[in-house]
Amino acid sequence: MNNPQTINVTLLLPLQTGWNLISIPRDQADTAITTVLSSISGSYDLVYAYDASDPTNPWRKYNVNAPPYSNNLSQINETMGVWVHMTTEGTLTVAGSIPPTTSIQLYQGWNLVGYPGIQAKAISEALSSIADKYTLIYAYDASNPADPWKKYNVGAPAWANNLSEVRSRLGYWILATENCVLTINN
Amino acid sequence: MRSRAIVASMALTILLLSGTTVVEAMPPLPSSFHGTVKRDGTNVAEGTVVSAWINGVKYAETQSQMYQGNSVYAINVPGDDPDTTQVEGGVEGNTIVFKVGDSTASPTGTWHTGTDVDLNLTAPPTAVTLSSFTAKPVAVPPVGFTSRFLLALAVTGLIALLAASAILVKDAK
Numbered sequence: 001m002n003n004p005q006t007i008n009v010t011l012l013l014p015l016q017t018g019w020n021l022i023s024i025p026r027d028q029a030d031t032a033i034t035t036v037l038s039s040i041s042g043s044y045d046l047v048y049a050y051d052a053s054d055p056t057n058p059w060r061k062y063n064v065n066a067p068p069y070s071n072n073l074s075q076i077n078e079t080m081g082v083w084v085h086m087t088t089e090g091t092l093t094v095a096g097s098i099p100p101t102t103s104i105q106l107y108q109g110w111n112l113v114g115y116p117g118i119q120a121k122a123i124s125e126a127l128s129s130i131a132d133k134y135t136l137i138y139a140y141d142a143s144n145p146a147d148p149w150k151k152y153n154v155g156a157p158a159w160a161n162n163l164s165e166v167r168s169r170l171g172y173w174i175l176a177t178e179n180c181v182l183t184i185n186n
Numbered sequence: 187m188r189s190r191a192i193v194a195s196m197a198l199t200i201l202l203l204s205g206t207t208v209v210e211a212m213p214p215l216p217s218s219f220h221g222t223v224k225r226d227g228t229n230v231a232e233g234t235v236v237s238a239w240i241n242g243v244k245y246a247e248t249q250s251q252m253y254q255g256n257s258v259y260a261i262n263v264p265g266d267d268p269d270t271t272q273v274e275g276g277v278e279g280n281t282i283v284f285k286v287g288d289s290t291a292s293p294t295g296t297w298h299t300g301t302d303v304d305l306n307l308t309a310p311p312t313a314v315t316l317s318s319f320t321a322k323p324v325a326v327p328p329v330g331f332t333s334r335f336l337l338a339l340a341v342t343g344l345i346a347l348l349a350a351s352a353i354l355v356k357d358a359k
Contacts, residue, residue: 046301046302059215072260085300173212
């Protein structure tokens with residue numbers, strides 16, 4: 001359950017050519033995918049999201065050039081991690097209110113989530129609501145093409161991890177050990 | 187025995203010190219396909235199961251729907267997590283065989299992560315089985331009559347043969 005504040009802050013997300021794993025860290029008045037991504041219209045062609053509540057068919061897809069029947073992703077919001085394939089570089093303008101609290105249902109196994117926090121936070125702090133209920137986190141930073149994957153393994157020594165904090169612009173893969181609810185406070 | 191224990195403990199120590207852990211990779215982006223699905227050039231029934239197979243294993247299935255007068259499908263074929271022993275889906279270059287119901291359709295697809303390919307599927311005509319024909323009854327004489335007729339014929343023939351033999355023996359004498 002989200003309780004958006006009246007504060008509206010526009011965020012600019014630079015996106016690279018190729019795949020970008022992002023979050024939409026604002027509460028959108030209109031969550032239609034074409035509306036949310038309207039600022040990069042013509043610069044992207046394919047979008048994927050992952051619905052962990054549907055383990056037999058978790059992937060959701062929106063192909064700009066495909067007929068409507070073939071797309072099963074029509075809405076995106078601040079709880080979701082979203083893969084966006086850019087055909088050219090672009091900047092996504094994310095307008096909307098800052099959600100004071102966001103609750104995201106996680107399911108045992110892999111979950112692809114957004115992070116609608118205003119400030120970057122250490123992983124242990126940002127994910128304190130699911131402490132001991134996750135073992136692994138991945139992020140994909142397309143702005144660093146030489147080493148885009150960032151990993152935080154709870155059981156690994158610090159030197160083996162290259163992800164230490166979560167930021168609002170990125171989407172995150174979280175490996176949950178049980179069903180739980182991730183709560184993010186601003 | 188003692189040396190084995192020492193080697194095992196050394197290996198365990200090295201493993202722990204190196205921080206080695208089994209890390210499961212997140213799911214790769216799927217390989218997606220969509221298009222028309224027909225059987226012998228005609229639409230398939232809405233709700234027909236379309237499935238995707240790699241090396242004889244089914245990894246995804248969906249149901250056909252109707253769109254602008256055509257039966258169509260859309261499917262996401264998952265990828266494999268190379269860090270696990272089990273195979274969860276495809277890897278780059280795998281051939282994907284599509285089935286419409288139980289029939290193998292053509293053409294095949296190729297697994298590529300993060301792509302959505304327009305691929306029209308055609309299934310062969312449904313095989314016609316002999317059981318689909320209705321057998322027509324044929325008029326035949328009753329079995330009892332035939333048996334009696336044949337028996338009478340055989341007995342008559344035997345008697346005639348014996349009589350002929352007797353005549354031949356008598357003439358020879």
